[in-house]
Amino acid sequence: QVLLVESGGGLVQPGGSLRLSCAASGFTFSDYYMTWIRQAPGKGLEWVSCISNSGSYIHYADSVRGRFTISRDNAKNSLLLQMNSLRADDTAVYYCARGDWIFQQWGQGTLVSVSS
Amino acid sequence: AIQLTQSPSSLAASVGDRVTITCRASQGISSALAWYQQKPGKTPKVLIYDASTLESGVPSRFSGSGSGTDFTLTISSLQPEDFATYFCQQFNAYPRSFGQGTKLEIK
Numbered sequence: 628q629v630l631l632v633e634s635g636g637g638l639v640q641p642g643g644s645l646r647l648s649c650a651a652s653g654f655t656f657s658d659y660y661m662t663w664i665r666q667a668p669g670k671g672l673e674w675v676s677c678i679s680n681s682g683s684y685i686h687y688a689d690s691v692r693g694r695f696t697i698s699r700d701n702a703k704n705s706l707l708l709q710m711n712s713l714r715a716d717d718t719a720v721y722y723c724a725r726g727d728w729i730f731q732q733w734g735q736g737t738l739v740s741v742s743s
Numbered sequence: 744a745i746q747l748t749q750s751p752s753s754l755a756a757s758v759g760d761r762v763t764i765t766c767r768a769s770q771g772i773s774s775a776l777a778w779y780q781q782k783p784g785k786t787p788k789v790l791i792y793d794a795s796t797l798e799s800g801v802p803s804r805f806s807g808s809g810s811g812t813d814f815t816l817t818i819s820s821l822q823p824e825d826f827a828t829y830f831c832q833q834f835n836a837y838p839r840s841f842g843q844g845t846k847l848e849i850k
Contacts (some may be wrong), residue, residue: 672844728777729834
């Protein structure tokens with residue numbers, strides 16, 4: 628079955644960096660767009676970024692453009708999110724999700740906390 | 744960016760009630776809208792996509808309607824397991840966006 632497992636979250640100071648990973652299995656990773664979605668504690672869902680199956684097409688939310696970089700390694704079935712210049716309002720659980728238009732499979736999420 | 748506004752933000756209802764949640768888009772999105780249900784500590788689950796298509800395995804008491812800028816999610820007869828938070832999401836344009844959520848609570 629489809630399995631998405633995020634890692635790389637943790638506590639970081641404002642202005643710091645983190646790199647999130649999502650390991651995918653149970654499907655042909657290179658056939659699918661992949662997306663990062665985040666959810667601040669007790670808040671709603673925020674779409675962050677997506678990347679096409681080949682990596683040629685990338686989109687970002689305005690709130691992260693210029694600070695976050697999405698990428699993928701199809702040989703390793705891995706989705707990545709490099710997060711720089713982190714701010715307190717980036718604190719959230721970050722989910723990877725399969726797809727681009729609707730999100731039927733989600734990972735369990737990894738918590739990113741930005742605080743001094 | 745397309746903004747989605749859900750109403751109400753919270754709603755108290757009883758088992759057996761008919762409930763309607765509204766999602767309004769800041770610009771026309773055709774029928775490119777999905778509805779999700781999220782329970783505490785769980786990831787969201789797709790209920791409806793293309794505004795009115797029921798996801799496989801979702802009970803028929805859930806239905807969706809609308810196109811353009813105004814959409815509704817209706818639960819025809821609330822069951823105990825339906826008390827959760829509901830989100831709409833548009834996939835007409837980038838960046839994708841979600842509504843702020845509607846928390847459905849037991850009266």
